[in-house]
Structure formats: structure tokens, C-alpha cells
Amino acid sequence: MIEPGDIPALPRGVRLHFDRVRDTWVLLAPERAITLDAVGHAILSEVDGARSFAQITADLARKYDAPAEEIAKDSAGFLGALRDRRFLDVTQ
């Protein structure tokens, strides 16, 4: 699980890309392209390798006027799956 103090970062070779042909954001990674929905894009746009998971979810809650616990729950699952696939680095 991702803990509140963990700092997520996109490693080298993983980046956000706007796919103009399909009109959607995608996450490009080694030999993979993952289509992002609006929520996934919003979360990854906040991942900067500096702010902690808790700070990111708090900022998102403020920005989208949504409960922080709910955002944290959704984000943890999404980011955890990316980490398992080595598309996300997490430092403590």
C-alpha cells in the first residue's frame, strides 16, 4: 500500500502524453501505452517527485471539492497498480 508520507514519482521513460488522434491523455511507458481517464490524468498530473501522497490527495480534494479519504482510496489503488508494473517509483 502507498502510505501518506510516500513520495510518488514517474521514473525515467514513463511520461504523460496527449494523444491527439484519440483525443485522450495516455501514460507512455516501456512498450506500453495506458489510456487515462480524467481521474487518472488528474492524479498523475500532481505527481511531481516532491510532494507526498498525503499532500497530493489533499490538493486534489481541494481542487475538485471532494472528500480527501475517497480520493486517497482511489488514488492509492491506481498508483499501487502502476508501481507494481514499474511505471511509478515510490520513495519514503
Next chain:
Amino acid sequence: MTPPPPIAMLAELTHRCPLSCPYCSNPLDLARIDLELDTGTWTRVFQEAADLGVLQLHLSGGEPASRRDLVDLVRAARDAGLYTNLITSGIGLSQRRLQELDAAGLDHVQLSLQGTDAEMADEIGGYRGGFDRKMQVARWIGEIGFPLTLNAVLHRRNLHQLPRALEMAQEMGARRIEVATVQFHGWAMKNRDALMPTREQAAEATRIVGEARAALKGTLVIDYVPADYHGDYPKRCMGGWGTTGLNVAPDGQVLPCHAAQTIPQLTFENVQDRPLGEIWRESAAFNAYRGTDWMQEPCSSCERKTVDFGGCRCQAMALAGDPAATDPVCVKSPHHGALQARAQGHAAQEGATLTYRDAPPKKAAEPAE
């Protein structure tokens, strides 16, 4: 109906290669060196690919480092907005050239592994000193920090080295390893006696991969291509014909997969004659096996027909003599039993020697006097 745009393009920049692996996926009829597309044409093709919707570009060959303009091609691909992956044996990459590729924006390197020691790797690659050179290249890749996938190609001769290959991937700092059992197309078809894994080896590899996936979760991602002659259901080849990816051969021919030229019923169009997007949408070769209308029984009434699309068309051609037949790997194919018997027969040929791939011709053969 307009097909969805492709996600990935394999650009076979050249069929030249310092290695001569006996399972090379290049066609037996290798593209002539003097017919290779030039830098400007590839640059245009990369832009057309991006405009078409391609996101991932795989620069392959042969050995792509054999192209003197590789750095320029990587820069052109990145300028077009493509995620750029170099598929290489490492031979031909100096430290300086890797630094230039880094500056040009190369996103990812996939390094092939012919064996886990020099004796095995150099014999399989047919290139003495290749393994030591590759290990040096792997260190430079790590120093620069390129994301790395190790691609271990496995067959009867080296399947016992799979555990060591998994260790090596971790030692090199790779995030990902492809454990690829040889697929029998191209030159590998000439080497089935020498390379066909035994049923026991195939099962052992599946067991090792399963354990390693659990143990290395979050550390090393393992993509696994099992030995399909020993399987019961065929692979979903190319993610479905003409749905996900396309190949451009060194001379500009556009292929639905790298082995498609083995299907004599198909004719292919060339990026020198027509824009890539038109070829993708309209070429008869791409439309031949799109969707499910082309299928025969047992595929056409099968509940798996949109799962695996009947398997591999080139394998159906090679093994059943009909590219629209069910892939004989499938248990429902009338050829399945014969294929399994043949696989066991190939796997029992203990003394079989390797037939190495050739070098591509420089020019057309001179007409006889």
C-alpha cells in the same frame, strides 16, 4: 468500416546484423542493403505514423545499430512525438554512441540475451566476443540510466539458463524482462530440430516464471511468451491482425506482422508509393484477416474467436498450408494432434546442429551471361 488506429510500429531499419542467430525472425529472403530506406524517408514515415495514431515506435532490424544514421533516426522519431524504443543486441553501440542516443531522446532500450554466459551466447549468436561486449553495453546503459528491458530468447539449448537470466536482469537494473520462448517463424523454422523445447522444459519454464512473478512483484516485471507448439490454445497474434500494430520492412514494405511475407496470397504496399495511413486502412494485406468474417470452422463458431482471433495466420500457413485455417496450436484444429507429435519429434533430435541465418545481399544477383 475504418479500422482503429495502430498503437505500435516496428521499424525494421535494416536486415544487416553482426549476429546470425538461428531463430532470427527476419524473413529467409532478406531485404537488400541497397534498397534500405534512407534517413529522409524514415523521417517522413515516423511523422506519418504519429499522425496515424502510433504511440510506440520500436526500432529494430537486423541490428538497428548497423545503421550509421541511428542517432538521427531516434531524433526524428522523438520530434514526431513517438515513444522510441531501441531493440538491440548491443553490438555496434559504443559508450559515445549511447550518449548521443540519450541526447537525441531515446526513451527505452530492449537488450537481447542469447545466453547467460559467453560460451552459450556466442555459440547461439554466431559471434565470438559478443557476450562480453553486450555486458559492457549493459553497464553503459545502466550508467546513462536508460530504462532497460532484457529480452531472453529461450529454446531447448538454453532453457536451463532461465533462472540465471532472471538474476542478470536484476543485476543490470532492468525493470522488465521478456522471457521469450522461440517462436517458429523465419529462420527458426529451419532449426526446429535443434531448438524445439521438450514438453518438460516448457512446463518448467512456466513454473519458474510463475514463482518469479510472485517473488519479484514490484521489482521486475516479467512478460512471458510460452512455447506454443506445446500449448492448447494459440496466441493472440499481434493483438489481432491489423488492429494494434504494423511493421515496416527495411525496403519500405508495410506488413501486418514480421512473418507476413510467408503468406503467398498476400501482396504488400510500400511507403515509397503510398502514405502509411492509407496502407493501414485500405491495403488488401491488412484487410485480409481483420475482424472475424474470414474465419473457417472451427473458428467461426468458437466462443474464443475474439479472444485469440484464431491464432497466428503465418503459423496456420506454415503448418496447415492455409493462412485462414485455425492455428494448429489450438486443440480444436484437426492438425493439433499431428503438431504435438511433430513438436515431440523435433524436441527429441538431440544431435541436431544449428543453421545460422545469412547476411542480406548487397545488390541484386548479376544476370547470368
